[in-house]
Amino acid sequence: MTQKPFHHGNLRAVLLDEATMVLRESGVDGLSLRDLARRAGVSHGAPRSHFVDRQSLLDALAELGFDRLTVAVRTALGGAGDLSARFGRVARAYVDFAIDDAALMELMFQAKATGRPGRIEEAAGALFSTLDGALGARSAEGDDESRDVFKMLFAATMQGIAALVASGRIERAQGDRLVDAAMETMLGSALGMRAVTSS
Known part of the structure; x- marks a missing residue:
């Protein structure tokens, strides 16, 4: 008898x-849940104990993606x-993730845009809180709007560079040079x- 590739209780992790x-x-x-069941070596109905439908699987993947990127x-x-x-370093990590897991990155931000599950919002919030912390502690005299715009511009720029690399429009080395140029421009703006x- 073939050994199952998981222990009871971690099927969800295996499926993800x-x-x-x-x-x-x-x-x-x-x-598809059916294909995932086949790949995991379980019955067709087994994944539904963790994901009631395909959309719940996509939501779980989006949440996992934000956690991993954070x-x-x-x-x-x-x-x-x-x-x-x-x-x-943050920019390189962000772009590497967006290139290596381009479909997951797209899924993450599509899911966030819908505002459906609270857990995705929380996971996305943790990512942007981490980016916010990189800018230094907020102060009473700080410009919160500028911080928020900077974080959104950072994400948009890095995802744009990653999309150019992932689609084959530019080489990865050229993408690295664009990352360096973008950060120099953004931080000096x-x-x-x-x-x-300032710290």
């Missing part, structure tokens, strides 16, 4: 891992260096000056 691989291979359109950003912030060095808290 398989779903992440399917996203990388064939995008969102390739995802961990990558926190890790990038953990190293030494000034603001420019730290944000440079009037917006960057208003958004960053």
Whole structure:
């Protein structure tokens, strides 16, 4: 008898891992609960004990994606260096994630835009809180609007660079140069000056 690839209780994690691989291979359109059950070696109905339908699976993947990207950003912030060095590492981590998991990144921000599940909003909020912390502590004299615009511009710029690389429009090395140029421009801009808290 073939050994099952999971222990009772971690089927959800196995299904999410398989779903992440399917996203990388064939995008969102390739995802189905029936196929995931086959890949995990369980009955067709087994995934429904964790995901009532395909949409609940997509929502869980979006939440997981935000959690993973937040961990990558926190890790990038953990190293030494000034603001420019730290944000440079964050930018590379963000772009690497968006290239390697392009379909997941698209799914994440589509799910956030719908405002459906609170857990996705919370996971996305954790990511942007981490980015906010990288700008320094907020102060009474701080420009909160500039900070929020800076974070959105950062995300939009990095995702745009990643999309160019993922689509083959530019090479990854050229993408790295664009990341460096973007961060130099953003941090040195009037917006960057208003958004960053001096420490």
